[in-house]
Amino acid sequence: MSEAISSDLNRLVRRRARRRCEYCQLPEGLGFITFHVDHCISQKHDGPTVAENLALACPACNAHKGSDIAGLDPEEDRPVALFNPRTQVWSEHFRQDDFLIVGLTATGRVTARLLRMNDADRILDRFDANRWNG
Numbered sequence: 001m002s003e004a005i006s007s008d009l010n011r012l013v014r015r016r017a018r019r020r021c022e023y024c025q026l027p028e029g030l031g032f033i034t035f036h037v038d039h040c041i042s043q044k045h046d047g048p049t050v051a052e053n054l055a056l057a058c059p060a061c062n063a064h065k066g067s068d069i070a071g072l073d074p075e076e077d078r079p080v081a082l083f084n085p086r087t088q089v090w091s092e093h094f095r096q097d098d099f100l101i102v103g104l105t106a107t108g109r110v111t112a113r114l115l116r117m118n119d120a121d122r123i124l125d126r127f128d129a130n131r132w133n134g
């Protein structure tokens, strides 16, 4: 069961993330899709409901991440912890190449793959976001 996130905590997470998904960087506010407050370490794995363990996530990243905290690295065939926006820096693990998210490290590769950041609909979302942002 998920613990309720207070409105203060919700606001803090949104402001800190500058209304972007902290996994795929998609801006919130396109269309009518509301982003979710995600537990970086899921509650299933005893991740607490505190600012230091919360991140803003688009519905697609949130749904694909679920309660997972690790995945298998496709290159090295070993388990690797998923990217944690609270303890890691996005640009050290990913880069955006046109509308693709490229994993630069095992963490980046595992996270991009598990969260399906490069599915066709996700690439289209980034294309649309880019168009609306000029």
Ligand SMILES: [Zn+2]
Residues within 6 Å of the ligand: 021, 022, 023, 024, 025, 026, 057, 058, 059, 060, 061, 062
């Ligand atoms: Zn996302």
